[in-house]
Amino acid sequence: MPHPLTRIICQYLDSPVETLANHKPLIDEMCAILCNITGMDLNPTVMSERNTATAKGNAVSPVVAGRCAWEILRSQVFIRGVYAAIRERLDSPDRDADSTPLNILYAGTGPFGLLIVPLLPLLSAKEVQITLLDIHDRSLTLLNKLIDELDVRDRIAAIHCTDILKWPAPVAHYDLVVSETMTAMLKAEPQVAIFAHLVSALKPSGSLIPEQIQVNASLLAAGTFDEQSAIPLGRMFSLDRQTALAIASGDERCFSAQLVILEHPAHYTDLQFTTEIVVYGDHRLTRGQCSLTMPFTRHKVRLEIGSTLESRYVLNDRPDFEIRYKVTNAVNYDTPADSSDCSMFGIPHAKRLWQKVQLLKLNRLDPGIVQSEQDLDLQCYRALGLQYPDDLAELFSKDSLSDFESWVMTRNQSLTNHSAVS
Numbered sequence: 001m002p003h004p005l006t007r008i009i010c011q012y013l014d015s016p017v018e019t020l021a022n023h024k025p026l027i028d029e030m031c032a033i034l035c036n037i038t039g040m041d042l043n044p045t046v047m048s049e050r051n052t053a054t055a056k057g058n059a060v061s062p063v064v065a066g067r068c069a070w071e072i073l074r075s076q077v078f079i080r081g082v083y084a085a086i087r088e089r090l091d092s093p094d095r096d097a098d099s100t101p102l103n104i105l106y107a108g109t110g111p112f113g114l115l116i117v118p119l120l121p122l123l124s125a126k127e128v129q130i131t132l133l134d135i136h137d138r139s140l141t142l143l144n145k146l147i148d149e150l151d152v153r154d155r156i157a158a159i160h161c162t163d164i165l166k167w168p169a170p171v172a173h174y175d176l177v178v179s180e181t182m183t184a185m186l187k188a189e190p191q192v193a194i195f196a197h198l199v200s201a202l203k204p205s206g207s208l209i210p211e212q213i214q215v216n217a218s219l220l221a222a223g224t225f226d227e228q229s230a231i232p233l234g235r236m237f238s239l240d241r242q243t244a245l246a247i248a249s250g251d252e253r254c255f256s257a258q259l260v261i262l263e264h265p266a267h268y269t270d271l272q273f274t275t276e277i278v279v280y281g282d283h284r285l286t287r288g289q290c291s292l293t294m295p296f297t298r299h300k301v302r303l304e305i306g307s308t309l310e311s312r313y314v315l316n317d318r319p320d321f322e323i324r325y326k327v328t329n330a331v332n333y334d335t336p337a338d339s340s341d342c343s344m345f346g347i348p349h350a351k352r353l354w355q356k357v358q359l360l361k362l363n364r365l366d367p368g369i370v371q372s373e374q375d376l377d378l379q380c381y382r383a384l385g386l387q388y389p390d391d392l393a394e395l396f397s398k399d400s401l402s403d404f405e406s407w408v409m410t411r412n413q414s415l416t417n418h419s420a421v422s
């Protein structure tokens with residue numbers, strides 16, 4: 001009879017990927033079993049344990065680390081990815097009965113060693129030997145109980161209570177280095193420094209898990225969360241084997257990125273930063289699937305077209321991105337120009353009309369203004385040489401001031417552009 005925990009892990013491994021999100025009952029059952037075995041209380045009345053500050057980010061406390069198990073997709077996708085990486089190597093035609101076990105380093109186990117230890121009943125001591133590291137002695141004490149309960153101690157090569165960043169890693173020794181020491185946008189926790197420190201411990205054929213963590217920027221239509229219509233701006237940083245090696249050698253160019261802000265519709269005012277995780281191969285966590293991939297959005301930013309967004313990942317005791325960008329002052333959307341403003345084509349109200357259309361598209365125009373200015377708007381259409389209502393749809397389709405002005409000038413060739421600063 002397999003251990004109840006092993007039965008749950010097998011369900012994670014055997015389920016189609018699209019059903020993983022339905023596994024809350026299984027995750028709850030798993031957490032209850034893990035707490036029962038280790039004596040961990042994930043809901044203590046007093047949070048007496050603190051995170052431990054390291055030189056390159058926080059090592060979260062045993063309770064906080066234990067709570068990571070609650071995350072439905074994070075936990076399953078990582079466990080499935082780790083198992084896939086192990087199986088791929090064990091099932092390789094290059095491997096035979098005399099092959100030595102795979103050496104696996106698990107850096108930052110928490111109290112449950114969740115990403116590997118519950119998998120060990122499915123593997124033998126001849127197949128895998130695991131080294132476990134964590135800075136918190138209590139986490140390792142609890143983890144030892146789980147190792148005994150699952151009767152998998154012969155698969156454990158070593159357990160060290162240490163700051164990983166100070167641990168003397170053996171060179172080219174491990175087939176896999178596994179660590180989940182991150183938050184969204186690689187903020188606050190030491191994932192980047194840990195991979196930079198441990199990458200030389202990988203064999204040439206080895207893999208970091210996760211294989212890649214990308215932080216990207218995009219533009220979103222005001223107030224929306226629709227990924228399909230997001231406009232990608234580009235990659236701010238990718239943590240993978242190559243960049244970890246570069247960082248380890250002191251080459252930190254990968255921390256900096258310059259993203260050119262290309263032409264985009266005026267209502268794309270929100271700037272979003274997303275985190276995507278390739279755990280292993282097709283085992284991935286995308287935007288919003290777990291806390292590690294929660295997007296950060298800065299609303300109503302309005303980046304200036306043609307400017308450059310500059311970002312730099314700063315790896316200190318509180319890692320984070322420094323991000324600089326230029327916002328447009330071409331159109332003040334919140335306070336449309338006065339009707340008497342003639343700076344557009346020398347026509348009163350024209351600038352206000354254009355700005356009101358942009359506000360309408362953002363759903364931010366006071367309905368009272370729409371009603372009370374109907375006559376003024378109609379007079380202005382006429383003065384611009386536009387037909388009402390035939391030209392309305394085209395007017396609304398213009399997202400940039402330059403498009404709008406060019407279009408109006410094609411309709412009314414007697415107009416010249418007076419707009420010095422719009």
Ligand SMILES: C[S@@+](CC[C@H](N)C(=O)[O-])C[C@H]1O[C@@H](n2cnc3c(N)ncnc32)[C@H](O)[C@@H]1O
Pocket residue numbers: 054058059060061062064065066068069107108109110111113114115133134135136139162163164165180181182190
């Ligand atoms: C986010 S938790 C993840 C726990 C577990 N691996 C999981 O995925 O459920 C990160 C763990 O890494 C440990 N950790 C973070 N930085 C560390 C460091 N520099 N040295 C040792 N342990 C560290 C923390 O103590 C914590 O247990």
